[in-house]
Amino acid sequence: MRVFSFATTIIVALLGPQVFAAPLRPNNISKRDDICKVKVSDASNNDCMDSGSAQNYAFTKPSSVANAAVSSVPSGSTCNQIIETQLVNNALNDHKICALLFQMKIVQKDFKKEDLLEPLSDIINSKQNLNFLANDVEKKKSEVVSNGMKGKTQSSDDIHKAVGNYLQLTKSASQEIARQLDGKIQEIFTKAKAIHDTLDSNKPLSRLQMVGIEHALGAANKTTTPITDSWNKVLESAPHS
Secondary structure, rough: HHHHHHHHHHHHHOOOOOOOOOOOOOOOOOOOOOEEEEEEOOOOOHHHHHOOOOOEEEOOOOEEEEEEOOOOOOOOOOEEEEEEEOHHHHHHHOOHHHHHHHHHHHHHHOOOOOHHHHHHHHHHHHHEEEEEEEEEHHHHHHHHOOOOOOOOOOOOOHHHEEEEEEEHOOHHHHHHHHHHHHHHHHHHHHHHHHHHHHHOOOOOHHHHHHHHHHHHHHHHOOOOOOOHHHHHHHHHHOOOO
16 A cells, blocks of 8 residues: 555655546636645625625617716626636646646645635626626526636626626726736745745655655646636637727
8 A cells, every 4th residue: 555655645746736637627717616636715795896886787779888877886796806716727737737746735734725826716706706696697607707717608698698798898907807816826836836845855755745745846846827818818818899
């Protein structure tokens, strides 16, 4: 048993978590409360009304969306994250950053992913990223975001255009949120390098762990703007009028 355990550690250190990890679920935006398999807080109507006022984006057929300030939860609308938790989760998986976090945990047993992921949740649930959105539009927004991330053809019917119109109205705010999230993600790379540098290259297992971190960093650190890159794909593909 000890031989198998040591061999497993060596293989994971060299090749990363993809060797033993369960396959990632297909990209979708329907589940909104986890990042890299860590549960994080989702937004509620109370979060939108945290300061006593909020913006409500109401829907007028066929595809118009207009915002107005509200002082209570508006009927027919739901608190919406412009950039949703699951988009961040998908972007971190697509860019191999979740795999990097897994590798960091293998090397440093007391490392907590939550310490680096909860700040992302705080930004996602900040006032700047929250609005009330008409239920009919909110229900279709996840589809538009998912298709945009995957490069799929978007529907151009009126309700999908309404989603795109909402994203255009909130474009400046959402792009700033994306930049803030990218800044926090850079802290993950900084921490990974710090863990790497604590390892003793004179010890065989440590050398293998160093290779594991280096491999994971090389796979993950392909862009400094993973959220902005993913979000811009959505903005560019979303239909609008």
